[in-house]
Amino acid sequence: MLVLKTLSVQPMHGYAIARQIERVSDDVLRIEEGSLYPALQRMRQKGWINAAWRQTPNNQRARYYTITAAGRKRLGAEEAGFAELLAAIGRVMGKA
Amino acid sequence: MREFLTRILDWFRRDRLEAELRDELRFHHTSLDRDAHPTEDPVTARRRLGNTTRAIEDARDRWSLPWLDHLQQDIRYALRGLRRSPGFAFGVITTLALGIGANAAMFGVVDRLMFRPYPMLRDPATVHRVYLRWNERETLRTSNSFEYARYLDFQRWTKSFTKFAAFFPTTVAIGRGMAARERDIAAVSATYFDYFDARPALGRFFTPDEDTTPVGAPVVVLSHGFWQSEFGGRDVIGEALQIGKLSFTIIGVTPKSFTGITEGPPRAAFIPITTFAGNQPGTSGREYYTNYNWGWMEMMVRRRPDVSVERATADLTAAYVRSWNVERESFPQLAASAVARPHAIAGPLKTAAGPDAGLEARTALWVTGVAFIVLIIACANVANLFLGRALRRRREVALRLALGVSRGRLAAQTMTESLALALIGCALGIGVAQAGGQVLSHLFLPDWESFMLLGDARTLLVAVAAALLAAILTGVVPAMLATKADLAGALKAGAREGTYHRSRTRTALLVAQGALSVTLLVGAGLFVRSLNRVRDMPLGYDAEQILMVRYDLRSTTLSDSETVWLHRRMLQVGQSLPEVERAAFVSSVPFWSTSTTGLFVSGIDSVRRLGRFTWQEGTPDYFATMGTRILRGRPFGAEDRAGAPLVAVVSEGMANVLFAGKDALGQCLRVGADTMPLHDGHRNR
Numbered sequence: 001m002l003v004l005k006t007l008s009v010q011p012m013h014g015y016a017i018a019r020q021i022e023r024v025s026d027d028v029l030r031i032e033e034g035s036l037y038p039a040l041q042r043m044r045q046k047g048w049i050n051a052a053w054r055q056t057p058n059n060q061r062a063r064y065y066t067i068t069a070a071g072r073k074r075l076g077a078e079e080a081g082f083a084e085l086l087a088a089i090g091r092v093m094g095k096a
Numbered sequence: 097m098r099e100f101l102t103r104i105l106d107w108f109r110r111d112r113l114e115a116e117l118r119d120e121l122r123f124h125h126t127s128l129d130r131d132a133h134p135t136e137d138p139v140t141a142r143r144r145l146g147n148t149t150r151a152i153e154d155a156r157d158r159w160s161l162p163w164l165d166h167l168q169q170d171i172r173y174a175l176r177g178l179r180r181s182p183g184f185a186f187g188v189i190t191t192l193a194l195g196i197g198a199n200a201a202m203f204g205v206v207d208r209l210m211f212r213p214y215p216m217l218r219d220p221a222t223v224h225r226v227y228l229r230w231n232e233r234e235t236l237r238t239s240n241s242f243e244y245a246r247y248l249d250f251q252r253w254t255k256s257f258t259k260f261a262a263f264f265p266t267t268v269a270i271g272r273g274m275a276a277r278e279r280d281i282a283a284v285s286a287t288y289f290d291y292f293d294a295r296p297a298l299g300r301f302f303t304p305d306e307d308t309t310p311v312g313a314p315v316v317v318l319s320h321g322f323w324q325s326e327f328g329g330r331d332v333i334g335e336a337l338q339i340g341k342l343s344f345t346i347i348g349v350t351p352k353s354f355t356g357i358t359e360g361p362p363r364a365a366f367i368p369i370t371t372f373a374g375n376q377p378g379t380s381g382r383e384y385y386t387n388y389n390w391g392w393m394e395m396m397v398r399r400r401p402d403v404s405v406e407r408a409t410a411d412l413t414a415a416y417v418r419s420w421n422v423e424r425e426s427f428p429q430l431a432a433s434a435v436a437r438p439h440a441i442a443g444p445l446k447t448a449a450g451p452d453a454g455l456e457a458r459t460a461l462w463v464t465g466v467a468f469i470v471l472i473i474a475c476a477n478v479a480n481l482f483l484g485r486a487l488r489r490r491r492e493v494a495l496r497l498a499l500g501v502s503r504g505r506l507a508a509q510t511m512t513e514s515l516a517l518a519l520i521g522c523a524l525g526i527g528v529a530q531a532g533g534q535v536l537s538h539l540f541l542p543d544w545e546s547f548m549l550l551g552d553a554r555t556l557l558v559a560v561a562a563a564l565l566a567a568i569l570t571g572v573v574p575a576m577l578a579t580k581a582d583l584a585g586a587l588k589a590g591a592r593e594g595t596y597h598r599s600r601t602r603t604a605l606l607v608a609q610g611a612l613s614v615t616l617l618v619g620a621g622l623f624v625r626s627l628n629r630v631r632d633m634p635l636g637y638d639a640e641q642i643l644m645v646r647y648d649l650r651s652t653t654l655s656d657s658e659t660v661w662l663h664r665r666m667l668q669v670g671q672s673l674p675e676v677e678r679a680a681f682v683s684s685v686p687f688w689s690t691s692t693t694g695l696f697v698s699g700i701d702s703v704r705r706l707g708r709f710t711w712q713e714g715t716p717d718y719f720a721t722m723g724t725r726i727l728r729g730r731p732f733g734a735e736d737r738a739g740a741p742l743v744a745v746v747s748e749g750m751a752n753v754l755f756a757g758k759d760a761l762g763q764c765l766r767v768g769a770d771t772m773p774l775h776d777g778h779r780n781r
Binding site for chain 2: 013014015018034035037038041044045046047053060061062063
């Protein structure tokens with residue numbers, strides 16, 4: 001969900017995704033490449049994202065990932081599910 | 097599903113994917129090194145990223161499919177094994193190729209003859225041809241010809257159908273004068289085109305108000321092929337076209353792949369059926385839609401989707417009985433419906449699949465059965481070869497089992513082997529089918545039906561299905577044998593190599609194969625013998641050298657003297673051709689069409705009771721042309737002309753029956769009536 005959310009803003013390569021998530025979450029969430037790249041492969045096979053090689057601004061070759069229509073739909077579903085879960089946890093914690 | 101496909105795709109490009117991932121990770125590392133905090137120790141930063149090797153391995157799992165890896169191994173193993181024993185592989189592949197090829201070819205023929213739906217026909221399952229059946233003098237007769245009046249009756253008295261169409265394939269002269277050519281056309285009702293998902297390539301089809309009794313409008317729809325070949329595809333709408341004796345206005349062109357419903361050659365043009373019928377000479381043209389004298393056209397119906405075929409047939413039969421009774425009012429000689437028991441059938445569009453299938457269809461079905469038996473024999477043979485191989489490999493298999501290969505894997509391997517062989521056999525078999533199909537289609541299919549297997553999805557599908565069937569039939573037994581191996585025994589038997597246990601399965605296969613082969617051989621032998629019998633049957637004339645010439649007056653009417661002149665002129669022209677030895681006119685072709693008539697011979701009560709005697713009219717050279725010897729007397733001569741005494745030549749067989757013990761020469765015979773003559777005598781030679 002985090003990756004899809006990040007990609008929904010703009011296409012990025014793997015390193016940028018990791019940095020972006022770290023930055024936005026103020027370094028609370030850290031993504032290891034050991035889990036990032038297998039996850040990206042899985043999402044590509046499921047058709048949520050597309051991958052293409054492109055040049056970075058400092059002229060290096062990197063694989064950029066783009067979110068697909070199916071990916072956006074999935075993201076919507078996950079966001080809704082997550083909001084529900086958060087609210088539920090909040091209610092439990094509030095009562096406790 | 098999509099994920100599954102992507103995974104398979106990824107499996108095929110896994111080497112490239114892995115290289116790409118390495119590149120990607122390298123980029124990740126360089127970026128990390130570059131962005132690393134100056135204060136941070138690079139080693140700590142690296143640690144932050146985790147284990148590169150694990151990342152690659154985890155990703156690799158995403159594009160590896162264990163079963164696909166195994167399949168690849170099995171195929172490699174199978175091909176390697178086959179390369180090592182080329183004799184075995186050759187035997188199996190050839191056997192299967194012949195079996196599969198024979199079946200694919202026969203399916204191709206039978207499918208074209210009986211099952212393949214007509215192009216562009218909408219919802220073919222609800223379209224039926226109507227067949228009629230009734231008893232006539234104790235025999236069941238089947239017909240698909242209708243009177244137009246009957247067609248109207250069926251429309252009036254049935255409720256199971258949404259649409260009725262009448263059609264009649266025929267041959268007419270199109271064009272004027274020397275440019276006129278014989279063409280195959282179809283006279284069809286306006287409803288005919290509604291059965292198809294077809295839009296005219298040009299103009300329009302004709303409408304119900306152009307197809308009305310008593311006479312429809314002189315409008316014509318051209319076929320795409322005729323439009324292209326005769327008019328070069330230009331805009332012909334509104335032009336006049338001479339068809340038979342009438343001038344028609346071209347109003348449309350059918351789309352390219354439209355053939356209509358026809359079992360004959362492709363049609364050049366379509367005209368309204370009432371225009372065709374209403375312009376027939378004589379009473380047919382005037383009364384075709386009110387009386388039942390002229391059964392000529394064919395009929396198809398579209399069944400309501402909520403009505404079963406049985407109910408549709410019952411509905412048709414009820415209407416037919418009613419129509420039969422109406423016909424009987426004006427024609428009392430017709431047997432009562434209780435006797436004739438007329439019934440109508442909603443049957444298949446193709447007559448070869450209908451209740452009155454022709455000889456070709458029945459023969460083709462028989463040959464298909466034979467082809468299937470050949471495939472079974474081929475499978476038995478191949479299964480036996482596989483078994484022999486499995487027995488030879490027993491030690492290898494036992495060893496592998498002992499080393500821990502799962503039995504399922506072993507069975508899969510055997511199945512892969514037979515599948516690989518069957519598929520190679522299938523590829524070869526399609527070649528066999530293409531070659532054999534050319535020959536078969538000459539035997540069973542009309543000339544205009546092409547037989548191309550490539551691009552013929554239905555036949556290719558059957559070939560592959562036959563290959564899969566063969567693979568299963570030949571692979572199952574060895575696979576079972578492989579998994580049931582008695583480990584210890586096999587390993588021990590290895591010490592005494594050469595011991596050969598006769599397997600009961602192998603013997604059974606051999607016996608089945610032998611029995612089927614003998615049956616087939618006997619059948620083939622009988623077939624060849626009957627073929628020889630037919631060929632040796634004495635026709636009484638030499639069919640090799642005799643050609644029949646037919647002429648068509650294209651509905652021109654000639655007076656008697658004009659006809660005589662025409663015949664004389666044709667004979668002269670025929671005899672003057674250097675390739676022609678002799679020419680004669682004859683009223684019918686022996687063994688094709690015959691005529692009989694009442695005969696009277698004095699002293700004989702009923703000639704008819706003594707046998708069936710056919711008669712023939714011929715010009716003087718008839719006997720010489722046919723090569724018939726005259727045993728006694730003389731053949732016809734130039735002196736036997738109008739006004740001369742009437743003469744006849746009789747066969748030896750007829751003379752022996754009718755003039756037993758007497759000299760046939762000079763006897764009298766009355767032709768055309770079976771009663772005593774009053775004045776005129778017919779002399780006989």
